[in-house]
Amino acid sequence: MGRALAGALLAAGHRVTVWNRTPGRAAELLERGARGAASVAEAVAASEVVLVCILDYADVGTLVEQGGGRAAWQGRTVVNVTNGSPEEARAMAERVAGLGAAYLDGGIMAVPEIIATPGAFVLYSGAPDAFEAHRELLDSFARSVFLGTEPGRAALHDLALLSGMYGMFGGFAHAAALVRSEGGSVAEFTTTLLLPWLTAMADALPPMAAQVDAGDYAVTGSPLAMQVAHDSIGDVSRAQGVSPELFTPVFALMRRRVADGHGSEGFAGVVELLARR
Ligand SMILES: NC(=O)c1ccc[n+]([C@@H]2O[C@H](COP(=O)([O-])OP(=O)(O)OC[C@H]3O[C@@H](n4cnc5c(N)ncnc54)[C@H](OP(=O)(O)O)[C@@H]3O)[C@@H](O)[C@H]2O)c1
Incomplete structure (x- = not known):
């Protein structure tokens, strides 16, 4: 991902200095005009905006330390797009502010292949002035x-979006297993029926x-009462030898909501069972 982001900056005409833990992995970026830094401190010294994209949030603190003390960080902006929790983001924001730098935490809603294409977007939270000042640079990514x-x-919204995505993937997996159980083509089912159906349902x-x-x-x-009157999806899945384990928890929540007296209401009320208002 770091390579894709740095590549997008180069493509947009920005001056880019790169550092990677394992030397050599940035070779293609150097060929395209990026400057290589021999250390984190060198990369920080060369950069008004320091973009951090590594695997684990826990290691970001180590890199910040390697960047140097307050004198090295003062006045810079740190944009950390390493995936982590909201709590980790808050702690990092405090730490970076303590070094005199502005902090933006980022959540990349893209895979590397679609960076700098219209489908990608990146979520940011943190210092508003830094976001405005570097908006054009950030827009190079997505x-x-x-x-x-x-x-x-x-970080929270990133995880919420991924939750929605995995819900859709889970629905796809169950639907695919059902169609395959009677020898159907999952590919044909998906393009001709599932995609149009999900697209129509997304309007809800x-x-x-x-x-x-x-x-x-x-x-x-x-x-809801109508929707859970029969367990047709569960019954037919079992009869077809398809495990209902992905579908069962959703249906159980819908039934609980009906048992709580909300049978005449819509599906969205299950949110009340997941989190208190
Ligand atoms: N790939 C995606 O589709 C995607 C999408 C959205 C968000 N993200 C997020 O982007 C971040 C990077 O993901 P990725 O796909 O680039 O992972 P990756 O391909 O596994 O690359 C990980 C990078 O982190 C570096 N790294 C790991 N531990 C380090 C440490 N302790 N100190 C310094 N560098 C370290 C690695 O350096 P070496 O080269 O030395 O191993 C490598 O450059 C993650 O937080 C991920 O959740 C990725």
């Missing part, structure tokens, strides 16, 4: 989305989201 001054917000999300915000789940189409 569309930049600033979520506010609380440094942990980008904004009204459901409005219900969650309002705490009012008055049904607009399909009441």
